[in-house]
Amino acid sequence: MKFEFLDYKLGSIFGLTDDIKKxxxxxxxxxxxINFLWNRNKEVLEIKIDDIPVQLQPNQLVTTTYLQHVSYENTNLPLTSFLFNREFYCISDHDSEVSCNGILFFGTQDLPIITIPKEQERKFNTLYEVFLDEFSTPDKIxxxxxxxxxxxxxxxTTRLAKEQLVVKRLDNDQIDIIRKFNVLVDTHxxxxxxxxxxxxLLFKSxxxxxxxxxxxxxKTPQQIIxxxxxxxxxxxxxxxxxxNQEIAYELGFNDPAHFSRFFKKTTNYSPSKYREMQEILA
Structure with missing residues (x-):
């Protein structure tokens, strides 16, 4: 099953499928x-994000962005996906917390894997059905x-993320600073x-x-950067x-040797060794 809404003039898309691998x-x-990936099965399934295996338990969601490389090579069950681009949703008049720069789409933090509580499964399933119904009603709106x-x-989903992913000692203003910091890091x-x-940039110390x-x-802010x-x-x-030299300059290093030292310090491998390892594993 696959549905999509496409606006050629804006270059915007919103899609829904119950089997994103297919x-x-x-x-x-x-x-x-940008994707919402939702395991609606009764069994665990696996995806790879930036070559890291990620297991999704039944009724768990994960969000991924265009900054990440997602592979479904080892996914052996249907995986539901809501996908969209910035042209479809991320427009300036959306509240920052629920925009594409919101808490679900950090990019630099750990993957936001959210568990749908038993008491909220009906809410999510009903919303899913409403999406299906809307795709069967093509009109100008x-x-x-x-x-x-x-x-x-x-x-x-943001409400669940706040409960499950963010330490409750932080209030909403503090969470917003963290969110904005991560957005700025992704940008700069x-x-x-x-x-x-x-x-x-955040007017903070x-x-x-x-x-x-x-x-x-x-992680410290410096480590996140x-x-x-x-x-x-x-x-x-x-x-x-x-x-390696091209990558060094693209990432803002003036000297490829400096990039090599940085990469080895942060990953324990030289860029060339890391490349060789990936070629062997491919």
Whole structure:
């Protein structure tokens, strides 16, 4: 089963399928998309995100963005997907918390895997049925209706994410600072490598950021910045034909040797050794 809404003028797409492994190449637009992946089976299934195996328990959701490489090679059960691009949903008048830069789409933090509680399964299943019903009603306002339903999905999933993923000692304002920090890192990691640069953009002190992240998780803001650079380096080595020197310059390193030292320090492998390992595993 596959449905899609496509607006050629805007280049926007919203799609729904109950088997993304089978259908992910059959949508009109396949790049630059954001996904809700939902295991609606009664068994565990596996996907790979940036070559890391991820197991989804029954009634678990994970969100992925166009920054990540998702593989369904080892997925042996149907996996439901809601997919869309920024042209469809991420417009400026959406509330920041439920926009594509919201808490579900950090990009630099651990994967946001959300468990649908038993008492909320009916809510999610009903919303799924409403999506199906809307796809069977093509008219001039179908895009608006699908956008409203998507926002509803993002809102109820964001609420669960706040309960399950974020330490409850943080209030909403503090969570918002963390969210904005991660968005800024995704935007500027090639040119800004120091915490104080992000602190200035957030009108906060570096110490405030450090204190927040010490509550939120074990990574410091500086480590998050460096991990984001290393992650992009691994993606470029693994999924492109670019040579180490090209990757170094693309990531803002003036000297390829400096990039090599950075990569080995953060991954324990030189770029060349990491490339060889990926070729062996491919």
């Amino acid at each position: 259908e992910h190449h059959n949508f009109s637009l396949t790049s630059g998309t 179908q895009g608006d209706m699908l956008q409203m339903l998507l926002k509803r999905l993002i809102i109820i 990691y090639k040119t800004k490598r120091k915490v104080n640069e992000y602190a200035e 570096p110490k405030t950021l450090s204190n927040l992240f010490s509550i939120y998780n074990q 460096l991990d984001r650079v290393a992650l992009e380096a691994k993606r470029l080595i693994r999924f492109t034909d670019k040579q």
